[in-house]
Amino acid sequence: MNGAWSAPIAWTGRSALETAAGFGRFGRFLAGAGKAVGNTGTWSRQLLVQMARIGVSSLPIALFIAAFTGVVLALQASYTFTGAVPLYFVGVLVAKTMLLELGPVLTGLALAGRVGANIAAEIGTMRVTEQIDALETLAYDPMAYLVVPRVMAGVLMFPLVVAFANAMGIGAGWLTSINLLDLSTPEFIRGLRLYFLPFDVTYSLIKAASFGFAVTSIGCFFGYETRGGAEAVGRSTTQSVVLASMLILVLDAFWAMTLLN
């Protein structure tokens, strides 16, 4: 009887301890990566490669998602506004929603899968095949060689990808409005400008940079911590995507509370 009662408590306690230990390891990992930033000779050559892999290669999927989001936003806005609100408000809704929320968040979630999983799987495989140990024996700091350029590339390139996604979403909303709705280009632009604030762009890019940091640092962490074989690499990859996605939503709420409140 005692055992039956104590088992869930023990499980809860163990899970809490493991979570706390995980946070501790992640903190130590980030501190190690921070220290490795000074080792510019090692990471600077990798930075451009990672910027291309993380940013440029992610553009197609980000633009694809943004295009269809823009189409749907315009159509849903028109459906909601019909008869009650002037139709040029479609421009307001498409622009505000793309910039403030859907551009960064949908792109972030898509890249958590594409970039985060890729990083975790790559570094995890390097760990289990001793390639990270090989780097160490060849006098490379793996933090400087693997982690710093990826995290930096994420912070620098996510805003760029999100900027393109925002533009694509708004462009798709405009094309939808002039082709499928009873709206002209000047009317759409009027709506677009109505409540536009330059800060909206800054807000979107700040969010994107923080998502870039979250996705790449979590991917690197889980990859780096991988121990075992192929199954462990798969587990790290999954954990990385799940946690990065969750953190994106938490950060989304955090920025709304701190910057929009």
Added chain:
Amino acid sequence: MSIQVEDISKAFGPKVVLDGISLEVNEGETVAIIGASGVGKSVLLKTIVGLLEPDRGRVVVDGEVVTELTRDELYRLRRRVGYVFQFAALFDSMTVEENLRMGLKRMRELDEGERAARVEEALRLVELEGYGQQMPGQLSGGQRKRVGLARAVALKPKYLLYDEPTTGLDPVTTAVIDHLILKMDQELGVTSVVVTHDMTSAYRVADRIAMLYDGRIRTVGTPAEVQATEDPIVRGFIEGRPELMQESVA
């Protein structure tokens, strides 16, 4: 200068893998470390090069106390220590030549011509001339191990550490790798530590053999001395007779 392992202990959680190991490898000597799988041979090798930190004891390589070095000092020491990994640990996104150049790039005193010459020489030593542009995925297991060896040798190290260099290879390829290990000793005059559980290899390449058992060094001696030992644990292992080891434990 040599490698000195002094009273090293290492545990992973509750499992004590190394329990007060001491071993000296003299200059120019090749010592084979034998023992059953999971006994801690690779842990010992990784401790020597500073990839793992011992819980107790110290390691001295080339007159430097590995366990007390800063990260930068450790990296400088590693330029004198080549490490050949069990499964080669080649960077699979790079060509063979790029793999070999990785370590050389850290040696700023070398110019581009010298690096190219080192790559060529290392590939010649392992008899893989012309393989520079191949990807690791295009190579056989034996070729990968030879590239791993070439990558270590390209640094012209004073010490070479081999982690199970012949595991998973056929007898002919095993003999080729053993021949290369001997060639490195003869042509480069390196001091080597070879972790293996392949007794044929150990007898072929080693000046001395040390057997690891139950976290400790069970025996150290020349191949002839090890072969002549009366210790049932050692005999059981080298002759592949587990009953001898079990009787002894019982």
